[in-house]
Amino acid sequence: MELTLKDKVAVITGGSRGLGLAIAQAYIRAGAKVVIAARSQRTIESALDGLNAGAPGRAAGQACDVSDIVQVEALATFAVKTFGRIDIWINNAGLSAPYGPTAHISSPVYMNVINTNIIGTYNGSMVAMRHFVPQKSGKLINLLGMGDTGAVKFQNAYTSSKVWVRNFTKVLAAEYKDSGVTVMGFNPGLVLTDMLSQVSAVAGFEGKVSAIRIVAALWGNQAAVPAAKALWLASSATDGRTGQMVSVLTPGFMLGRLFTHGLRLLLRAPIAMMDLKITSVQPVMALVPLPVEETR
Numbered sequence: 450m451e452l453t454l455k456d457k458v459a460v461i462t463g464g465s466r467g468l469g470l471a472i473a474q475a476y477i478r479a480g481a482k483v484v485i486a487a488r489s490q491r492t493i494e495s496a497l498d499g500l501n502a503g504a505p506g507r508a509a510g511q512a513c514d515v516s517d518i519v520q521v522e523a524l525a526t527f528a529v530k531t532f533g534r535i536d537i538w539i540n541n542a543g544l545s546a547p548y549g550p551t552a553h554i555s556s557p558v559y560m561n562v563i564n565t566n567i568i569g570t571y572n573g574s575m576v577a578m579r580h581f582v583p584q585k586s587g588k589l590i591n592l593l594g595m596g597d598t599g600a601v602k603f604q605n606a607y608t609s610s611k612v613w614v615r616n617f618t619k620v621l622a623a624e625y626k627d628s629g630v631t632v633m634g635f636n637p638g639l640v641l642t643d644m645l646s647q648v649s650a651v652a653g654f655e656g657k658v659s660a661i662r663i664v665a666a667l668w669g670n671q672a673a674v675p676a677a678k679a680l681w682l683a684s685s686a687t688d689g690r691t692g693q694m695v696s697v698l699t700p701g702f703m704l705g706r707l708f709t710h711g712l713r714l715l716l717r718a719p720i721a722m723m724d725l726k727i728t729s730v731q732p733v734m735a736l737v738p739l740p741v742e743e744t745r
Contacts (some may be wrong), residue, residue, distance in 0.1 A: 455480035463542030471672035515569030607657025637675030
């Protein structure tokens, strides 16, 4: 059965590139109208050129810093003024901090992640719910990510923010379970976008990041794969299923990929490796080497 979003209006933060843009493309193909948001109006205009090329008038956009509630409210007003209503809201905007020990990362850099991933999700959720609850309908989808169910060393800012998003989303779904609004969390897994392939690391930790190329080769997906799942989440298929926490990287998917790559190795077939660009960031205090245990 083909999924449809005919006549639905979706707001997608972080929608000018990567996964957000892929979701916008999938939604337009399914019949929706979309409003994309990003911090840069220039990147929005570039994305809109592509989105409207095949479906004129189906996409609009506005610059928005999701950490600023006034700008998020203005985004919602713009969506209603442009397309008449809001049916779907995707809190997709997200950032990661440099890979490395927490105290060695500058506070402004760390807080930028918190302001985008946590405050941005809160702001978007509040604005969306204040539209959805009175109309007794709507789909709110908050993006989860690596570490949303547990601690990941050297990635404290990002993974801690996603733990918060997961718990926040579950509580919100429970509080409004009889409102007609569907609230869900979505973990898209490893998406082969700039966020994954262009990373920063505290100087001295660059080598530890290189392993991401192997993980991406095993379980990474082009953005169209999680975008298709995001389409399913926004469709009528999830009506009445509030509180779901959906992940692309299911155990079955991961085992299937391991099996496929194992076969490729046996057949000596080439495995594509992601290009990885690592930018070194100076720590805010000197790194102290761990003591070496004496052998006797």
